[in-house]
Amino acid sequence: MRLTLAVVLWTALLAYQVEAHQALWNYGLFGYNWPYQASNKTQDWNSNAVVSPLRKTQNLTIAEWFGRGMTKYPPRTGEFMSLPSGGIYQGEIACNRAYTKLMQQPSLNGSNLTPFACEGGTMHQINPLVTSPPPNNTWLGGTALAIAYTSDVDTLKPSDMVIISVNFTSVFWREIDYSIPKGLPPCPDGGCLCTWNWYHLAGHGEGYGQEMYNTLYRCNVTGETDSSVSLALGAGTVPVYCGNDTSSCVTGPKTPMYAWMAEGSNMPDSPIPRYSAGFGFSDGAQTDVLSVAKPSVNSAARRRSTNPSIFRFLGTILRPSDHRTRTTNGMRMRRRIGL
Numbered sequence: 578m579r580l581t582l583a584v585v586l587w588t589a590l591l592a593y594q595v596e597a598h599q600a601l602w603n604y605g606l607f608g609y610n611w612p613y614q615a616s617n618k619t620q621d622w623n624s625n626a627v628v629s630p631l632r633k634t635q636n637l638t639i640a641e642w643f644g645r646g647m648t649k650y651p652p653r654t655g656e657f658m659s660l661p662s663g664g665i666y667q668g669e670i671a672c673n674r675a676y677t678k679l680m681q682q683p684s685l686n687g688s689n690l691t692p693f694a695c696e697g698g699t700m701h702q703i704n705p706l707v708t709s710p711p712p713n714n715t716w717l718g719g720t721a722l723a724i725a726y727t728s729d730v731d732t733l734k735p736s737d738m739v740i741i742s743v744n745f746t747s748v749f750w751r752e753i754d755y756s757i758p759k760g761l762p763p764c765p766d767g768g769c770l771c772t773w774n775w776y777h778l779a780g781h782g783e784g785y786g787q788e789m790y791n792t793l794y795r796c797n798v799t800g801e802t803d804s805s806v807s808l809a810l811g812a813g814t815v816p817v818y819c820g821n822d823t824s825s826c827v828t829g830p831k832t833p834m835y836a837w838m839a840e841g842s843n844m845p846d847s848p849i850p851r852y853s854a855g856f857g858f859s860d861g862a863q864t865d866v867l868s869v870a871k872p873s874v875n876s877a878a879r880r881r882s883t884n885p886s887i888f889r890f891l892g893t894i895l896r897p898s899d900h901r902t903r904t905t906n907g908m909r910m911r912r913r914i915g916l
Contacts, residue, residue: 598628598790599694599748600645601668601720601773602677605658605794607730608647609674615653622682624674630777630788633837633846639735642838644772644793648730651795657768658794663759663801666722666742670694670753677751694748719852719860720747720775722755723833724796726808728767735841738772739813739830743852745860748775756862760803764796771796774833776850787837787849805872815843816856826857830866 602609611626613619631642640646660666669677672695678687723738742755770793777788813832819825834850835843844850852858 598625598630598672598788599670599775600628600672600790600792601670601753602674602680603658603668603794604656604680605652605771605796607644607652607793607795608650609652609680611647611650614650615656622675625672627792628672628790630790631838632789633787636839638839639841642789642791643733643735643841644730645791647793648733651730656795658771658796660722660724660741660755660757660761660771660796660798661800662757662761662798662803664757666755666757668753668755669751670720670748671751690751692750692752694751716778717745717747717749718776718778718849719743719745719858720753720773721833721852721858723772723774724761724798724808725770725810726762726765727770727810728765728795730770730793733770734811735835736813736832736843737810738833739808739866740774740833740852740858741863741866743858743860743863745853757798757800758862758864758866759801760806760867761798762806762808763802763804764798768795768797770794772833774852776834776836776852778849778851789835789837791833791835806867807872808866816850816858818848818855819857820855823854823857828857828865829868830863831857 600606604615606627608627609615610617610621610624613621627645627647629645631637631645635641637646640648658666658668669679671677674680675682675685676690676695678690681687681689720743721740722742723740725733725737725739727733727737741761742757744753744755747753772794773790773792775790777790808830811832813830814827816827816831816834817825819827832843834852834856835841836846836850850856854860
């Protein structure tokens with residue numbers, strides 16, 4: 578009885594404290610245990626600092642807004658958001674760590690979870706909440722996952738990120754799918770860095786607008802990867818608003834959209850950015866992200882190693898002794914030049 582009462586009181590406390598803002602929760606998230614480090618024995622089961630919006634009125638610097646300013650609060654060693662190339666990443670959007678089945682206090686055992694991105698729906702959807710049918714996608718803004726092929730968070734820049742997946746029907750449901758393009762290159766040692774991006778549109782009775790959301794993760798690409806290509810930092814182009822005129826949309830890989838910040842913005846204040854067709858995005862995997870992918874260093878080296886001209890060159894510098902000696906010397910020479 579005492580334990581049951583404690584759980585009820587804890588759930589009620591969460592409902593009272595929770596804010597109607599959102600984040601994609603994962604153990605690879607920077608700042609998920611703020612104000613403590615992720616490795617700290619003290620776990621803040623009621624953590625919601627990363628869901629705080631980034632507003633124009635705050636005049637934020639890049640260090641303050643990029644990754645929600647949580648770059649000094651990395652995930653625990655070995656924790657990554659796993660993105661299956663050619664598959665689907667299944668995640669949870671919520672206004673508090675406690676409202677996710679992955680990261681909530683174990684004693685709650687899912688007792689306080691709803692199908693929506695926050696208990697009873699969030700004010701940043703539709704007010705009053707309409708659940709059937711779901712609201713028009715154009716009211717929601719859409720959300721996007723972006724990736725940078727580096728593990729060095731200290732040198733990471735907002736422009737390094739490239740969008741790889743968009744979900745038009747968000748933010749609305751707690752559980753969400755992001756389709757990941759097939760053939761992405763694998764991450765370097767130490768993994769990649771990813772961001773989740775969303776704009777609150779407002780205008781439908783769900784609160785005020787001019788809010789940007791940007792959270793940072795250590796991530797890793799698994800599944801159907803292609804090690805013969807690489808995706809350079811900053812390979813994306815800044816999107817532009819094209820509305821229904823698809824001929825004026827930016828094609829190919831795109832960077833996330835940043836607006837209203839004191840520094841680092843790449844979009845005008847209006848119209849409010851959204852991850853939708855009106856800004857050149859498709860719903861799901863951004864398959865055009867690999868249109869600028871280049872052969873990786875390793876694959877180029879493999880091609881050089883099988884170039885007949887190299888073997889002709891080797892043949893001219895080897896003495897015409899018996900076949901076995903020539904082969905042995907050739908192998909030595911190949912090792913010497915790194916083949």
